Structures are given as structure tokens and as C-alpha cells.
Amino acid sequence: MAIEVRIPTILRTYTGGEKAVQADGATVAELFADLETRHTGIEARLVDKENGDQLRRFVNVYLNDEDVRFIDGIATKVSDGDSVTILPAVAGGMR
Template structure:
């Protein structure tokens, strides 16, 4: 199943400047594997060394934060939009 993945500016060096790319997969984990196959190195910027979503990266499927769903096992139906959003800190 193909989904659309919104890429934040900081990760666009991996996607040749593209702000939105397509990836395949029925779960978020499969979508990230598909992204990695097309754009080597990007998955390592989203997941930590233990394979969990990095603390300061937010991932949404539609309008839902995957941390409050099933994390990497969150379903990604065909046509869904996945958004990768780095957390912003400051004062």
C-alpha cells in the first residue's frame, strides 16, 4: 500500500530536496523500511539505535501521533499521509 510521507526540511538532504515522497507498507515500520530502501540513511535519523522513534522526533499517521497508537506497528492504509516532525525547543 502506497502512502505519502511528508519530510521535514532537516531531512530533505536524504530525499534530494523533496518535501513529500511515496513509500509502501501496511505499518509504519514497513513504511520506514521502504523509505530507507529509496533514501539510504533516513531511517537512522528517525529511529534510535534500539529501533524506537527518537525522543525528539514526532511521527503522525493522518492527524494521530503514533506514540499514542501502536508506535511502529501503527497501520498505514493506502493513501494515508505520514508526517515526520522534529520537535522544536526554545524559549
């Protein structure tokens, strides 16, 4: 079961510049682990393994446009045909 994972510009160095890649798994965590097998280093940018396998604080992940933090976090189940979007949180602006 392949799921499309949309990659933000800042993480495309891990995917060879690809805007979207395919990954397999039954949960978001499994998708990230599968991505790691082909795009070494990307999982560490997304998941904080030292704090119980949680999404990193400034990383937002959407399953079909719904924030996974409000579902089951990285334990959120995915299905064939779903789309996962990774978006880094952005801060800044003028004073």
C-alpha cells in the same frame, strides 16, 4: 499500496529536497524501511534500533494528524490513502 510521507526540511537532504515522498508498507516501521531503500540514512534519523526499534525521542510521527505514539508507535498500521507526517521536536526560545 503507496503512502505519502511528508518530510521536514531538516531531513530533505536525504530525499533530494523533496517535501513529500511515496513509501510502501503495512506499518509505519515498514514505511521507514522502504524509505531507507531509496533514501539511505533516513531511517537511522527516525528509529532508535538500539532501544528496541522505537521512534527517536525528538521525532514526532503523525498518521492522518494523529500522533503514532498514542496508537501503536512504529507498529501502527497504515492503509492506502493515509498520510504520514514526520516532525522533529523543536525546543528553544528566550530566557
